[in-house]
Amino acid sequence: MIPSEIQRYIEEIKKHALDYGLDFFEVVFEVVDFEEMNMLASYGGFPIRYPHWRFGMEYEKISKSYSYGLHKIYEMVINNDPAYAYLLKGNTDIDQKLVIAHVYGHVDFFKNNLWFSKTNRKMLDEMANHAVRVRRYIDRYGPEEVENFIDVCLSIEDLIDIHSPFIKRRHERKGLLEREDEGERKAISKLRSPNEYLDEYINPEDFIEWQKKKAEEERIRRKRFPEYPERDVLLFLIENAPVEEWQRDILSMIREESYYYAPQIQTKIMNEGWAAYWHSKILTEKVITDREIIDYADHHSGTLATRPGVINPYKLGMELFKDIEDRWNKGKFGREYEECNDIEEKRNWDRKLGLGREKIFEVRKFYNDVTFIDEFLTEDFCREHGLFTYTYNRATGMYEIESRDFKKVKEKLLFLLTNCGRPIIEVVDGNYMNRGELYLIHRHEGVDLKIDWAKDVLNNLSKIWKRPVYLETVVEGKVRVFSADAGAHRK
């Protein structure tokens, strides 16, 4: 039951949000006490999850942190249709208003951002469904057995291909004969020549050779398993690992949940920035009364506070949205602006285009954090907001500021955001050495893996694959292969 007062705020703010052009799913608000809030937060926002200690671990952390007054969760909203949003009981009115506006910002983002377009909008039901299935397996196979397996799965839960919902990477499975035919045809493809003597010019020998080589490569590739390197390691395991049916089912649930959460990680900066932008807009322009302004400012500044060394996604995202709005309002973009060398002129540049609002709505639709930063993080912005890169100094054992150079900052930021900041791991061979062993490659992007963990993950993988598992990576500039059972050895 929502207190009538809060219901009034909700209606008021919803109306303003619609006026501004936000477009959201129906939002079901619930007011919960801090214990429920902490529990919901531990469950990733969902009231029902499968039983597992990691939710307890989250709870321990969140509730401790709450009881020591370190932090407080004001609001939580889940991407679902209808969206569910939880408000903390006992918050001040102004907090509730801010949070309600914030929620509408998030739900608008969930609904409209393309990266969310493939997420399951009935995830509330799906999560409950997963819980039922896992409980059934627990009844049948025992809690230890199931928990141990989930532990193993969690260590590989992020080995998915976050772009695969949008790309058709897998080739349709064609009938065997059809594929054989195709292969044959390709192997002997020759251009038609009108005269026999022209043939050696139209189909020169090296061309034929090249074709043969390609055909051979194709044949070899087809023998490979998987045919193309597979980033969706979980999917590969689900389809090919020799596990029990119930284990396969758990793997697929974990994978599904991973895909559900992926866009939230991919758009963290934008999503939080967007919500912060809108709560500040709606509240300051429409909602707050004079006597609430101090409390509002207090809360708002708390949300946007930065600490050295940590990027606050709310702050970065919101400032970037504001920057974009400002630039597009004034026409500070495009060739003419870029090529202008007069600093004074650039600063006072104003073409009075008024395109800002339109632009940010466009941005919230088509971008994710990587493309957002790549396109809109400007040198001016970087300087103005004091961004820097930091690095670990082995001599002092501390992290220290490395550079304020725009290129470096941007590069580092993009690196941290690419693939959700996770290393890219691919299955390249499921029949390594023709012994059914699994060979993975880490696509090294300049940063080494945390090796001790990587070994543990390999171990877990071999528990699922039931055969030796290898990982090829680069350590300190040298290619190395680790395997699950024999430890490290030089290739």
Next chain:
Amino acid sequence: MVLKIEQDWGRFREIVRGKIKENLRKYIVHSELIGKKGKDIVSIPVPQIEIPRFVHSPQKAGGVGQGKGEEGTPIAIGEGEGESKAGNQPGEHILEVELTLEEMAQILGEELELPNIEPKGKKNIKSFSGRYTDIHTAGPESLRHFKRTFKEALKRQIIMGAYDPENPVITPISEDKRYKAREPVEEPAYNAVVIYIMDVSGSMGSEQKEIVRIESFWIDTWLRYQYKDIETRYIVHDAVAHEVDRDTFFSVKESGGTIISSAYKLCRKVIIDRYPPQEWNIYVFHFSDGDNWSRDDTSECIEILEEFLLPSVNLFCYGQVESPYGSGQFYYDLEDNLGDKENLVLSKIPDKDAIYDSIKQFLGRGR
């Protein structure tokens, strides 16, 4: 809304307890993580259960921050928070887990396989701390035992022929009433005293004292678990010995030379004045860098040990911390002269990591 977090939470805590056992060693060396809170709650930060994943090495990856500072300025990014903070990945957050001292002592005992102590000087006294297992005919109404009362009433009514099975009404009268009562339990009471002696001569640095502080904390914890009440005394010495309170013991500044016998004499005096050995379980822990003033003094120490201290105490533990200035000779002197004494334990504690083994040596004898 009914949530099932309790179950997951309980499960997690069970695992964490197991986790602590495995990694106890680490917690002891991470001294700054130990602190007393409230009455006897200690908060030991433990790492969360980390699920290993393929991740970039945080030290190699670095990150992006915001704020002021020149290039090269060190920044505090918090434990493990360097890892892609811009993402949504939970970092390696340190989590505080609260345990009572008793739980900690249990864990310590299990982990170090410490035997329970067999105290000496048994002195049986009756204490009324017993449980309510007895039945009395008088007592406060709040402790009335309903079942027994009605049973008595039933018995009486049957005897008197007043009981009608067709209409089983039982009415207790005051003679029927029975009350729960405590049964006095004979509980042995043991007295125990721990005397800590620390060398605070110039060669003992703050790092050495830190080791002593940590080690004595764990020793205290264990002995308090073994004995209900325990007294502690603190003696510091350089060339002369003083008895001090706990705070002073750990904070006193180092200076001067080292005459160990001064401390042993004072210790002897404390025992004779306050703690007659036949009634008390006495534990003495002496920490020093083993750099005594002279050979003569060392001989005197050995004499005091042999003639008075060792026969009086349950355990005399000498822990030698390593300092860049100390020779560490005292350890060998004790070993050569008194190495065969059962209740003398010698241990070297070169660094914090050795504390674990040292505690095991000290308390592993079950005395």
